[in-house]
Amino acid sequence: MFINSTMTPVSFWNSVNILIKKFNVINKRLWGCKTMFSGYCKTEHSLWVLPKSCPNLGHEEDLQSYINTLFSKLQIELCDEPKSCYEVVIIELLPKQYTQKKAYQLVFLEKEKVAVTFYDITPEDHNQTLxxxxxYSLALKNKAITLKTSLDDTSNCKSYQWLVDQVLPQFVKWGEEDTRKRPICMESLSLISKDKYYKKYNELKMKYGKEMVEVWPEGTDPSKYVYEDVAIATYLLLLWEDGNEGDFQKKTFVDLGCGNGLLVYILAKEGHTGLGIDVRKRQIWDMYPDDVKLEVKTIIPSDVNLFPEADWLIGNHSDELTPWIPVIAARSSYKCNFFLLPCCAFNFDGSKYQRRDSSKSQYTEYLEYVKDICESCGFETCVDRLKIPSTKRICLVGRKRLHTEDKYQQFCNEIKNLIDKSSECTKIKSSDSTSWVTDFKPRDPVERVKNCTKIEKSITGPIVDCITNYLLEGCNLQTDWSCGKLVDLCELIHLLTNDQLRAMKAECGGLQTLLKNNHHIFKVQSGKVQLRYPKTIEEVKSNTKLDKNIKVKQKPCWFYIHHPQGCPLTDSKCSYLHGTV
Structure with a gap:
């Protein structure tokens, strides 16, 4: 099997490096990979007959014994310097399911041939499926990437089909990507130990995750938000070890914009002292014990909202406070550090950030913008990629200063100049004022519901009428009652004006959301739309998913009023009221 490609030997090896170090980005059964051994060697063997795998490659002594056996049998000689055209790498594949056994691969890189071969060396009793x-091997030859395997028959092999359909195309895509458009951070968990993270995350997942998912009272998806906060807590706990080999360092922290407070809860239960602040209380707050400190407060960037006792400020999806986190940390004290996970893009004044460079995504440009602010505040800023179920997973960490403590006050003065020069904040008060800006727009303490249910009827009415007329267009309305045509959702979008589409987008929804909100009129399924046949009183009451005491005939029947044929049900059978409003 082969794919024509414009890849060069350099880009080929870049793609190989991703397969070796980040195989989990394409293999969804994996959490990650760990390089156990890497060495350059001299050998005449191009096709290998591998020795049997050892019982436990996870133990260092067994791994070394395997390597010694491998090299002696194949007469391989290690090189001190990478002058040879051969390289041997042994990697450990870590499963997403922590209780599942690991797998092991030996990778043989032939530099002169521009080829790489992967061998499964997992102990047979592991029965690995990772x-x-x-x-199997990949090679670059005659401007094509070739995939070869040791299989005699590939017709019914799912693993081979996966290599053909998923790995090979992605391998080529990596090699042909424009490196200038790569994200600001390519490496995951670069500031902490990945081995410790893998173990710690699964411990906290069992300790807090399962229980929280079961009792989650919020309207958000617990499978995402709970495990995301578990992952962030794991990252912070390891970051706070300061490289002291697990030595516990008690920290004080403030989580600005703490939301559901779960991150504060986990960090507090793991021995740290902190406070979570948000503009509004969540239902789950009442479920936490008294030692979890959460406070309802609107933070306005000012001298009165500093935290001199805090070791760390946390900005986890902190919205309009995001660009202010490094400023507040820098002004709080010389020892105060920060962890920042930007999501929605905001300016200093709380307005939405507008992209300036069309060659970059808004997310990438905003990360660069915030990183510049962090460095201007005197922080040596590190960028890292978290392993969380979110597309916005790049974090910024400021745990060292670019200046000594004796220059702290000088940098505080320079931070004020930074705000003064910001094009977004032109209304700065005098230097002796406690407030830093006059036009800052914090979030509304009352959360606005935005799911297309609040759009004015003057907008939704014409949309419903337009789609209804289109569905009934060409149908015979002189005979039996008609539900109209069954059409693709995308076909209906072209019927709407730009103003109507903008109105729905402003409410965090689209046409499908609006139609589903009017489920008594439209049936939306598998991307198809049709008028719904009205339900009878018996049908509504027999639906086991609904409350048995549900009330019927509370609202006017839309079909009776608007459908050209009226409602197909009689007054006594229809679950809605017949009559004009």
Whole structure:
């Protein structure tokens, strides 16, 4: 199997590097990969007959014994310097399911031939399903990427089909990507130990995650938000170890814009002292014990909202406070650090950030914008990628200063100049004022519901009428009652004006959301739309998913008033009221 490609040897090896170090980005059964051994060697063997795998490659002594056996049998000689055209790498594949056994691969890189071969060396009793159990290789030759395997018959092999359909095309895509458009951070968990993270995350997941998912009272998806906060807590706990080999360092922290407070809860239960602040209280707050400190407060950037006792400020999806987190941390004290996970893009004044460079995504440009602010505040700023179920997973960490403590006051003065020069904040008060800006727009303490249910009827009415007329267009309305045509949702979008589409987008919804909100009129399923046949009183009451005491005939029947044929049900059978409003 082969794919024509414009890849060069350099880009080929870049793609190989991703397969070795980040195989989990394409293999969804994996959490990650760990390089256990890497070395350059001299060998005449181009096709290998591998020795049997050892019982436990996870133990260092067994791993070394395997390597010694491998090299002696194949007469391989290690090189001190990478002058040879051969390289041997042994990697450990870590499963997403923590209780599942790991798998191991030996990778043989032939530099002169521009080829790489993968061998499964997992002990047979592991019965691994994390990677192909057969030998396979990728090579660049005659402007094509070739995939070869040791299989005699590939017709019914799912692993081979996966290599063809998923791995090979993605491998080529990596090699042909424009490196200038790569994200601001390519490496995941670069500031902490990945081994410790893998173990710690699964411990906290069992300790807090399962229980929280079961009792989650919020309207948000617990499978996402709970495990995301567990992952962020894991990252912070390891970051706070300060490289002291697990030595516990008690920290004080403030989580600005703490939301559901779960991150504060986990960090507090793991021995740290902190406070969570948000503009509004969440239902789950009442479920936390008294030692979890959460406070309802609107933070306005000012001298009165500093935290000199805090070791760390946390900005986890902190919205309009995001660009202010490094400023507040820098002004709070010389020892105060910050962790910042930007999501929605905001300016200093709380308005939405507008992209300036069309060659970059808004997210990438905003990360660069915030990183510049962090460095201007005197922080040596590190950028890292978290392993969380979110597309916005790049974090910024400021735990060192670019200046010594004796220059702290000088940098505080320079921070004020930074705000003064910001094009977004032109209304700055005098230097002796406690407030830093006069036009800052914090979030509304009352959350606005935005799901297309609040759009004015003057907008939704014409949309419903337009779609209804289109569905009934060409139908025979002289005979039986008609539900109209069954059409693709995308076909209906072209019927709407730009103003109507903007009105729905402003309410965090689209046409499908609006139609589903009018489920008594439209049936939306598998991307198809049709008028719904009205339900009878018996049908509504027999639906086991609904409350048995549900009330009927509370609202006017839309079909009776608006459908050209009226309602197909009689007054006594229809679950809605017949008559004009």
């Amino acid at each position: 990677c192909p159990s057969f030998r």
